[in-house]
Amino acid sequence: MKSKFVDTKPNIIFILTDDQDTELGSMNFMPKLKKYLQEAGTTFTNAYSTTPMCCPSRSSLLTGLYVHNHNVYTNRENCSSESWRATHERFNFGTYLNEAGYITGYFGKYLNGYRGQHIPPGWDEWMALIRNTRYYNYSLNHNGHIVRHRDSYKEDYLTDVITKNAIDFFKKTKQQHPNKPVAMVMSMPAPHGPEDSAPQYHSYFKNVTTHRTPSWNVAPNPDKQWLLQYLDKMTPLQQTFTDLTHIKRLQTLMSVDEAVDKIMEMLVRLDQLDRTFIIFTSDHGYHLGQFGMTKGKAMPYEFDVKVPFVIRGPKVPKNTTLPHIVLNIDIAPTLLDIAGLDPPSNMDGISFYPVIKREGSSGSRMGDDGPFCACCNSNNNTYWCMRTINKTHNILYCEFITGFRSYYDLNLDPFQQNTLCQLARD
């Protein structure tokens, strides 16, 4: 790997939310994100997680590899395992950026199975959540020290702890190494359960029901896989549960919105805004009542696989939306490309930086015909899908482990309510 622009590497701030949807409307309730990232940058409207589950997706984000190449199949199977540590962990984008001269920092949720017993290679500053998402009463591995947090909002609220420490790290690094670029990950808990919002947001969004999309409580679905064939409509209690959960999720995102504001303020104050890329996305989407499923992820449908995706930075077109396809596996090679590095040839992902720079789509999947995605999933819901999005078609074809197959034309049926073929039943 060679560095092309040794002295002019931009800073990179990667903000990752946990389980944030686009299809239920969450992006419309984050005014700072809209103002500072969307209106000042580019939003990709066809951004997808190749495997819509926390640990597999996060392992792909870090390495640029499909699940079938890093072998982290579920949140338990191989998640942060010894085998993962021995084979793939070191080849994360942090290692490459670090080797190229970046001062790197990682803050927040890492992998669900992370027990806090090691610091992964590639990170100069390490402050990672041990185990799965919490907002209070959790432990962090902070540069090798286990730090226990309890339930005081001021001291312990995880989103704010991440924001504060990331900002302190950035400021300190720029003071000590003013000519070195910084790359940092802010891996937020929101809006993942247990959906504990900051106290000042407890009364927000009380009447918001944008999660009630056209597929909300549409059940049973005899044309879908076995789980949905037998899942009936939700009870009134379950319907109310989806309403309340949606509100609570939006409330938790307000602290992420606040973090965007604080990051912007810091970059302006340090005169670093013009030399910093900020990328905002989620590990996968979410459903709350779609096809009668009360809550969750892991399904091949749009609400679970589509993610928010916004980027701002030097020469990134402002107030722009692009339909080009971006996948979670594309993030690692794109970050390296932004840093002027050639992504390693074994990465499955493709840099989308040429599209942002308006240098065409050569070498990327953008505008290509044909499939782009092969997804596999947990044992009782395993499937592989092929997706095509281009100027004329928007198609999803899936094969389930039972032999069941489905086919959707999303131009005609954006909420995937009508399977166009059923070649086998399970």
Ligand SMILES: [Ca+2]
């Ligand atoms: Ca997640």
